[in-house]
Amino acid sequence: MNRRTAISTLAATGLAAALAACAPMKSTPDIVDIAASNDQFSTLVAAVTAADLVGTLKGDGPFTVFAPTNAAFDALPPGTVETLLKPENKDQLVKVLTYHVVPGAVTSDQLAGQRLNVATVQGQTVHVDGTHGVRVNKARVTSADIMASNGVIHVIDKVLLPK
Template sequence: MKVLRPAAFAAMALVAALTLSACFGGKEEKIDSASEQMAAGTIVDVASGAGNFATLVAAVTAADLVETLSGEGPFTVFAPTDEAFAALPAGVLDALLLPENKATLAKILTYHVVSGKVMAADVTDGDVATVEGSTIKLSTASGVTVNGATVVSADVAASNGVIHAIDAVILPPGVDVAKLLKK
């Protein structure tokens, strides 16, 4: 009796798996993508589970915006990553998370949100109104940028919109975070 080598066994298993996936691939893909869409959750749920938005989720919670961003939407969120928050001047994030700065924090966070669901491929150059009330400048000259912050991960789907991760925290006109440190 001939004994199969591990490599031969692995090759046979791979062929069998490819054959089975070819037979069932069409239906399985439709079921998977439908269940992924249903399982995606709200913007807050997706951000909480993503692993690189812990600071954003903490800030959204401190600003009492969880319910809003878990609402029907749709919203497009230009979400600063944890690294973007870490790049703020020392002490600024801690100051923003204080209860007395809740209004300023909410203003900054809602400046990162646009009404509607805008996928990266649909972004055009120009100014766009934010939920905060001011405008942000979108550019597609070298990838997608928002007020100079680069979109580092686009089109993260949520049940009530889409998240585009950015590499900086953008500030609305009139917000001077340095003043928070002087209090």
């Protein structure tokens, strides 16, 4: 290899490395990014925003989120969502939302065949039944194991309400 070819090759390699270092890295989106990118979670995202929990759910985690769909929120008694979203009810909204979050990343294969009571971030426990599909309290997991950079999301068909 002559000197000119060697220098050109080195220069091209260095340029490619420099460009690669500047390019944005593709990474797995976090829990909030995944929810915000899916229209079926628009009510959940509005609630998380109203409760000032976006920063928390964008944190390192890991978290397991049992995420109710818009249809789950729509099934609540009329006026419930609107009432929870009022600024004066923020504490209650935070309790409801954090009742849907479990510390750690728990996938459906870890729940299969088990019945357990699991502590939520809110402080109370939820009953998880993984013997015939997965149920959390009376909600059914309709889509499991949506992996995020800071945890896992399981879609549920009912809103979980703390006691």
